Amino acid sequence: MRIYLLPLLISLFVMVFATVASYNIVDYINPPVTEEGHRYMPIGNIIKSIIGGFVSAVLAFFISIKVLRQRKKNKYPFDKPLR
Numbered sequence: 001m002r003i004y005l006l007p008l009l010i011s012l013f014v015m016v017f018a019t020v021a022s023y024n025i026v027d028y029i030n031p032p033v034t035e036e037g038h039r040y041m042p043i044g045n046i047i048k049s050i051i052g053g054f055v056s057a058v059l060a061f062f063i064s065i066k067v068l069r070q071r072k073k074n075k076y077p078f079d080k081p082l083r
Contacts, residue, residue, distance in 0.1 A: 003072075007064035014060040019053030 026049055032042035
């Protein structure tokens with residue numbers, strides 16, 4: 001259970017950062033301005049950034065679990081004889 005806490009926190013941080021970054025990128029590419037020059041709330045851009053943030057959080061979670069398991073395995077090599 002403890003091995004999943006740090007990857008969960010890492011993935012939440014990555015999700016927040018990726019969502020904000022992808023929203024700014026999508027908002028720059030597809031600005032929410034009408035033909036008259038009025039700004040509006042771009043729901044499509046928000047949905048795209050949330051999906052991108054969720055995908056990046058899942059990837060960060062699995063990568064961080066893999067790294068922590070490998071690090072734990074290398075840190076405590078019980079199968080090797082003592083010198």
